[in-house]
Amino acid sequence: MFQYFHRYIEKLNLLVNGEDKMNEPIISIIVPVYNVESKLKKCIKSILRQSYDKFYLILVDDGSTDKSGIISDVYARKDERIRVIHIPNGGVSNARNIGLDMAEGEYITFIDADDRVTEGYLENLYDCITNSKADMVISGYKKVWEDSDKVEISSMNILGLVEMDDILPYFAKWQKETGIFGYCWGKVFSRELCQGIYFDTSIRLAEDFDFYLKLYRRVKTIYFDNKHNYLYLQEAQNSSVAKSD
Numbered sequence: 219m220f221q222y223f224h225r226y227i228e229k230l231n232l233l234v235n236g237e238d239k240m241n242e243p244i245i246s247i248i249v250p251v252y253n254v255e256s257k258l259k260k261c262i263k264s265i266l267r268q269s270y271d272k273f274y275l276i277l278v279d280d281g282s283t284d285k286s287g288i289i290s291d292v293y294a295r296k297d298e299r300i301r302v303i304h305i306p307n308g309g310v311s312n313a314r315n316i317g318l319d320m321a322e323g324e325y326i327t328f329i330d331a332d333d334r335v336t337e338g339y340l341e342n343l344y345d346c347i348t349n350s351k352a353d354m355v356i357s358g359y360k361k362v363w364e365d366s367d368k369v370e371i372s373s374m375n376i377l378g379l380v381e382m383d384d385i386l387p388y389f390a391k392w393q394k395e396t397g398i399f400g401y402c403w404g405k406v407f408s409r410e411l412c413q414g415i416y417f418d419t420s421i422r423l424a425e426d427f428d429f430y431l432k433l434y435r436r437v438k439t440i441y442f443d444n445k446h447n448y449l450y451l452q453e454a455q456n457s458s459v460a461k462s463d
Contacts, residue, residue, distance in 0.1 A: 243299065245273040245325045245340060246409065248317030250310045251290060252280040257332040258289050264334040266297060270341035273298045275318045281307030286458045293359055311417035318416060327406040334450055339447035343406040350379045352441035354407040356398060359448035373444045374398060380435050400427030404448045
């Protein structure tokens with residue numbers, strides 16, 4: 219009995235003295251949510267299955283008119299790592315900005331609510347950025363069509379740690395060929411790095427690329443990883459609302 223009481227007091231002292239940092243989540247995952255009830259459960263489940271579990275999942279319900287907000291609340295009641303906020307519809311940039319203000323921990327990554335990630339996604343990103351000491355990690359991804367077996371694997375030909383000064387001469391060419399510098403997802407960076415940088419809510423096209431262009435001005439090194447743990451879901455090939463690069 220005294221043994222358990224001693225452990226309780228020890229734990230209480232750690233909390234009071236702010237020394238229980240090792241159990242705090244390290245990564246904040248920001249997911250803007252708007253009318254994606256048919257896909258949201260799969261997205262959330264894929265995140266909760268992560269082998270790396272020190273994260274906060276921030277679900278920003280952007281005034282959804284379907285059951286997306288309800289689904290978010292249901293999962294938040296099941297897992298204390300999930301944070302949900304419901305806001306009037308203001309667009310994806312505003313939703314991501316709200317997520318940035320809510321973010322905690324050392325690192326930030328974005329995931330789209332209609333996409334999914336493999337169970338090793340966060341662990342790989344965390345290992346890459348901590349081992350390389352890079353300012354940012356950019357990973358590969360898979361384009362997946364749910365209505366067929368079609369899968370396209372995408373990644374940069376360049377791998378490993380690269381100085382931003384060495385990237386700049388090829389930046390426009392690589393962006394035109396792959397689009398990878400502008401995708402909001404598939405990246406991780408320190409929360410400190412993006413302090414004061416937000417998405418421009420007046421932009422309706424390539425708003426994520428605009429955000430990263432502002433961030434790249436602070437980036438000195440990028441680690442390029444060839445793992446394909448992000449699943450970028452595509453609509454049916456004959457769909458009029460298919461995702462477009």
